[in-house]
Every structure is written in C-alpha cells, then in structure tokens.
Amino acid sequence: MSTDKIDYSAVPDTRGHFGPYGGRYVSETLMHALDELDEIYQRLKGDASFQEEFDKDLAHYVGRPSPLYEAERLSKKIGGARIVLKREDLNHTGAHKVNNTIGQALLAKYTGKQRVIAETGAGQHGVATATVAARLGLECVVYMGAEDVQRQALNVYRMKLLGATVVPVHSGSKTLKDAMNEAMRDWVTNVDTTFYIIGTVAGPHPYPQLVRDFNSVVGREARAQSMDRFGRLPDALVACVGGGSNAIGLFHPFLSDDSVAMYGVEAGGDGLETGRHAAPLNDGIPGILHGNRTYLMEDDDGQIIETHSISAGLDYPGVGPEHAWLKDIGRVNYVAATDNEAMHAFRELTRVEGIMPALESSHAVAHGMKLAAESDPDDIILVNLSGRGDKDILTVAKIDGIDV
Amino acid sequence: MSRITSTLAQLREANRKALVSYIVCGDPTLAATLDAMHELVKAGTDIIELGVAFSDPMAEGPVIQLGHERALKGGASVRATLELVSEFRKQNSETPVVLMGYANPVARMGYAVFAEAAAKAGVDALLTVDLPPEESHELDAELAKHDLDNIYLLAPTSKEARIKTICDAARGFVYYVSVKGVTGSGSLNADDVAQRVEKIRAQAHTPVLVGFGIKDAKSAKAVAACSDGVVVGSAYVSIMAKAADTPMPEVLKELHTLVSSIRQGLDEL
Numbered sequence A: 001m002s003t004d005k006i007d008y009s010a011v012p013d014t015r016g017h018f019g020p021y022g023g024r025y026v027s028e029t030l031m032h033a034l035d036e037l038d039e040i041y042q043r044l045k046g047d048a049s050f051q052e053e054f055d056k057d058l059a060h061y062v063g064r065p066s067p068l069y070e071a072e073r074l075s076k077k078i079g080g081a082r083i084v085l086k087r088e089d090l091n092h093t094g095a096h097k098v099n100n101t102i103g104q105a106l107l108a109k110y111t112g113k114q115r116v117i118a119e120t121g122a123g124q125h126g127v128a129t130a131t132v133a134a135r136l137g138l139e140c141v142v143y144m145g146a147e148d149v150q151r152q153a154l155n156v157y158r159m160k161l162l163g164a165t166v167v168p169v170h171s172g173s174k175t176l177k178d179a180m181n182e183a184m185r186d187w188v189t190n191v192d193t194t195f196y197i198i199g200t201v202a203g204p205h206p207y208p209q210l211v212r213d214f215n216s217v218v219g220r221e222a223r224a225q226s227m228d229r230f231g232r233l234p235d236a237l238v239a240c241v242g243g244g245s246n247a248i249g250l251f252h253p254f255l256s257d258d259s260v261a262m263y264g265v266e267a268g269g270d271g272l273e274t275g276r277h278a279a280p281l282n283d284g285i286p287g288i289l290h291g292n293r294t295y296l297m298e299d300d301d302g303q304i305i306e307t308h309s310i311s312a313g314l315d316y317p318g319v320g321p322e323h324a325w326l327k328d329i330g331r332v333n334y335v336a337a338t339d340n341e342a343m344h345a346f347r348e349l350t351r352v353e354g355i356m357p358a359l360e361s362s363h364a365v366a367h368g369m370k371l372a373a374e375s376d377p378d379d380i381i382l383v384n385l386s387g388r389g390d391k392d393i394l395t396v397a398k399i400d401g402i403d404v
Numbered sequence B: 001m002s003r004i005t006s007t008l009a010q011l012r013e014a015n016r017k018a019l020v021s022y023i024v025c026g027d028p029t030l031a032a033t034l035d036a037m038h039e040l041v042k043a044g045t046d047i048i049e050l051g052v053a054f055s056d057p058m059a060e061g062p063v064i065q066l067g068h069e070r071a072l073k074g075g076a077s078v079r080a081t082l083e084l085v086s087e088f089r090k091q092n093s094e095t096p097v098v099l100m101g102y103a104n105p106v107a108r109m110g111y112a113v114f115a116e117a118a119a120k121a122g123v124d125a126l127l128t129v130d131l132p133p134e135e136s137h138e139l140d141a142e143l144a145k146h147d148l149d150n151i152y153l154l155a156p157t158s159k160e161a162r163i164k165t166i167c168d169a170a171r172g173f174v175y176y177v178s179v180k181g182v183t184g185s186g187s188l189n190a191d192d193v194a195q196r197v198e199k200i201r202a203q204a205h206t207p208v209l210v211g212f213g214i215k216d217a218k219s220a221k222a223v224a225a226c227s228d229g230v231v232v233g234s235a236y237v238s239i240m241a242k243a244a245d246t247p248m249p250e251v252l253k254e255l256h257t258l259v260s261s262i263r264q265g266l267d268e269l
Helices: A028-044 A049-062 A072-078 A097-109 A124-137 A146-151 A152-162 A176-189 A207-215 A217-230 A247-253 A323-329 A339-353 A359-374 A389-399 B003-013 B030-042 B060-072 B078-091 B103-109 B112-119 B137-145 B160-168 B190-203 B218-223 B233-246 B250-265
Strands: A021-025 A068-070 A082-087 A115-121 A139-145 A165-169 A194-196 A236-240 A261-269 A286-287 A289-297 A333-338 A379-383 B018-024 B048-052 B097-101 B124-129 B148-155 B173-178 B207-211 B229-232
Touching: A021 A323, A028 A097, A028 A176, A028 B148, A049 A097, A068 A217, A068 B060, A068 B097, A072 A082, A072 A146, A072 A359, A082 A217, A082 A359, A082 B003, A097 A115, A097 A207, A097 A247, A097 A379, A097 B124, A097 B250, A115 A124, A115 A176, A115 B112, A124 A139, A124 A152, A124 B173, A139 A146, A139 A176, A146 A165, A152 A389, A165 A176, A165 B030, A176 A194, A176 B173, A176 B218, A207 A247, A217 A247, A236 A359, A247 A261, A247 A323, A247 A379, A261 A323, A261 A339, A261 A359, A289 A323, A333 A339, A333 A359, A339 A359, A339 A389, A359 A379, A359 A389, A379 B148, B018 B030, B018 B060, B018 B233, B018 B250, B030 B048, B030 B078, B030 B233, B030 B250, B048 B060, B048 B078, B048 B148, B060 B233, B078 B097, B078 B103, B097 B148, B103 B112, B103 B124, B103 B137, B112 B207, B124 B137, B124 B160, B137 B148, B148 B160, B160 B190, B173 B190, B190 B207, B190 B218, B218 B229, B218 B250, B229 B233, B233 B250
Parallel strands: A082 A379, A115 A139, A115 A194, A139 A165, A236 A261, A236 A379, A261 A333, B018 B048, B018 B229, B048 B097, B097 B124, B124 B148, B148 B173, B173 B207, B207 B229
Antiparallel strands: A021 A289, A068 A082, A286 A289
C-alpha cells in the first residue's frame, strides 16, 4: 500500500480508529468516563498552559531532554553502521514510561480524581505511576500478574516504598494481560473516584492517542538532536514493541520522513517458529481485547493464548492499534528478537559501552546490532534505549545460575 | 415476533416478572450445562442466558471468572455453545436462550458465520459485553438478518443521550447493570435502581431487565418491583462450581431450590 500523502496527525479519527484498528470496545459502565477523558484531553492538548506545565515537569522532574549517545565502540566492534542510542534509560525512574505517567497525572489533576490505578508488567510503568502519585499525594493501586511479581521483585518493593499498593493478580496467565483485566475491573467499580493510568498505547480510545502524544517527546527530541549532531535525520529507527509506547513515541514524529526506515522489534521468545513468543504483529491476527481492535495472539476459537518472553514488559498478547495500522500500510517493519538474541545484546552493550539496558530494550539493541552489521558505515541507526537494566539483574543472575 | 419478545409480552400480560438465569456454558462440563438448563426451566426460569467462555472476561467478578476458566478447561467455545443449544432445543422449543460473551471469540468465528449458525442452533439473542453500539454495527446487521435480538447494556453511568441511543438500538430487552462494578458485586441500592430504571423505561421500546448484584429472592424482589424482571448469575455459578466434586443430582437440587425461591419472590409482586 502506498504511504504517500498520509496525514499521520489525522489519526486516530474522532472515535479512536487507526484504519480498522483501535476504537472503544468496553462495557457500557466505562463509556461515560472515556467520553469525559476524551473531552478533557482534546481540550487540554492544544492548551498552551497545559503543555507548558507538562514540559516543565519533563525538564525539571524527569531530566529531559535525554541524551543521544553514539555507541562508537559497539559500532566499531560490529563493523557496520553507526549506532546511536536515545537514552530514555537516564530518565527519572529509569525508563520512557514516566513521560506518559507525568502527562496522565496532569490529566488526573484536572479531573479532580484522588485515586489512580495502573497495570504493570515489568514494573516500570507501575514504578512511574507510583512515583507521580507520591509527588501529587494521590492514592495509588498497581495491578501486577503474580508471575511478574516474582520475576520483578525489586520493582515491586520500589512501588511499595513509594507508597503504592501492589495487588498480585492470580487469574489467567498471571502476567500483564491479566493485570490489565483486573485494573479494568477496578476501574468499572470505582469509576467516579479513580483515574486509570494506562501504561501503553493500547486500551480504549483516547488512551492510544494520549499515551502516544505524551511519549512523542522522545521522537521530537531525537529528531532535533540528530539534525543538530549529524546535520541530517537517521537512516533507521529501532525500538522494542510490547504494547509499543516507546516505539510509537520515537516513530511518530518521523512518520512523514520517507527516508527514515523504522523497525519495531517484538519479543521472539524461544523463536517465532516455536509459537512460544509474544509477537502478535509477526505471528498473530486481528481481534478485540482490552478495549481495542488490534493484532493478537489467540487460538482458533478466539481465546487469547499465553505468551512467552524473557522480558516481563514485552510479555503481552496484543499491541497498540496504531502499530497494527502502521504494519498494514507498510510504514514500519515489525521484526522479532529471541530471548537469546536479547540476552546477547544485553551483555554486549553492558560490556562494550558500560550501559546496561532493560531486557525489553535489549530486543531493540539486538536488532540494531543486526541491522548495523548489514548497513553502510555511513548509515545512522538510532536505537531507543527505552529503559535501564537494573531491575533485571536478578533475572539475569538466575540465567547465569547465580544466587544474588 | 422473536421468542424473547413474545415471552416477555406474555409475562407482562400475566402481570408477572421475568426471571433470566445465567450460567456459563461448559462449566464445568457441557453435559452439566445441558442438565442445568433444563433444571433452570423446571424451577421457573423464563429466559436462559448462557455465558460464552472467554480467556479474558473483563466484566466478571471472581465467581464467574472461575466459571469461565472451568468451562475453557471443559472444552467450551462458541461452536460448542451453539451445539449445546441445538441439543437443548431437541427438548425445549419455548424457552428463549441468550448468549452472553465477549467480542473476540465471535469476531474470530466471523459475524456472518456466527449469526447464521446461532439462528440455526435455536439461539434467540446475543449480548456482547464489550461491543457498545458504536462498535457493533457490523455484528448487529448480521444478527438482524437472522432475526436475532441484540441485547445492550445500560449502566448507572449512562447519560440521557446514550440511554436514548441504546434504547433505540435494542431488540428483545434492555439490560440495566444495577451497580458500578463487575458481576456478583454487592451493595445494590434498590432506590437508585428504581430511579434509573424509570428514566430508561421512558425511552425504551422494549422491556427493561436488571442484573448484577442480584443473588436471592429478597434482592430479586426489590429490583423487579421497579422493572420488568431480573437477571441472576453469580449465585447460580457458585452452585455449578460444586459440580466438579459433587454428584450432579445434588447440584441440580440446590440450583432448583434457589431458582424456585427467587421465582416465588418475584411472583409475590
């Protein structure tokens, strides 16, 4: 399909559709809250004082702009293109997730709701939500799959230190999707008093749009930094995709730049051919889950199947609806990196550059390295280093057979 | 006239309230569901609502979530549910059957394929929790082709304009969700429900039934006093849960006792 003349700023439409994806597939109880949120958001996003407040928080609380760092030793070792890292790992709380939680907390403030809830996989979004809740003095409840509570124990304790209540979810596969189900149930029950801070570009409209907009600061900065440093745009962008918020944040400001290739890297788990992965854009089909229509991992009966990834943050059977659309129109290439490839990239970046990436981000690094090896030495490949790896140390130690 | 419309019209004529009974199809086995359906009717159920199992039943409280999990283990699916309704129809051609579920399994089968197969199986209506009218045009058109009713939910949070939209789109009946919450929630306030239902009735072209949070004769009676009838679910699903380790005749007996006590409560109105 030709991508000529697509006005990327015109999606989603007023009902939240990105082509055939997105929308608002929720029970009636939530419709009014979503209408209200949409109304507030559409008004505030063009409001200069709201933007100013948001930018101020990003600068002084998050520490933006995050640097653009050229990984010269890694590039040299690979012997291909220049690899450049967008350092979202240096943000306050250690990942891109905080961009969105700052924005949604501001929205919550405007709605006057005193309680926020969130779902989390790796715990990064939960930590970022607990952080902004602490800062604003809001009650905070975070839903987390019981399995993720085990494998991300450090982040669980961080959230508790920040004053949040972490609720382990024991239903279904006990991972991110089940945490999201439980957060939705809480929201239905407490809709009058509670603001649901969704952590990714999925869920019912207007969430995919507003989470994208809040994270687009990543792409806007990267674009300006690239022009400033290299006098031109990068040749390729690479970002990992679970729900896809760091990827859409990076990609969105570049979508109209035809010279920039884009790669979204899904979790390949044990390998796409094994079926044990979390790569719906590579190996799923369109369906309806968590309030939106998008690509899903499901069986022939339409039941959502369990996913597998070494990284809790990518272990999700769906993906943001805008990614589904960008796949179909051919603007972004969606590929996968396996657990082993991600682990290799984790170790390489740590040892060669002294930067320890989150296991999620390691998927992007893995594909960036692969791409660099195949590219021209003058090419610039910009990889979104969406988060830092401190939270994954116990997981890696376990793989290494070490009891920390 | 659809089987649901005529059933509800007859009840209204007789000045009786409708009792809609919900269980999850395949919980814990398909055979148990078939027995339970006949028992529900014998004990005074007017309309059967069959939950179509889904891996991610977002609107359900813990009791019905577990019902969905047991059903999936027992081999439930959309197709298996339709086959079961066909079986039920061999012995019962009067009691309306509503399927209640989530969009994805139906979408996976294909809306057109589903509607045709459902009509053929003897299903009367579909309630899709996560398909509000904004997203249901395609499915609604397919259901209408086969004279299947489309049941929509209204909630305590629904504003005036949406009440009208949904009442205009509804066929069969309008289902008012009595509490902000998931299925099986407590804290039902009969006065609030009465006020809300009055507003809905002013717009509705169909009967208005109320569900969520109704678990016994007392709560059923309180809610039915201001509406055309009630939907009871979690209380029955709790009983069906026992079928995993209790002989079926005992489970059916317990189910019968609860249904008939609720029936009795309704008939006192």
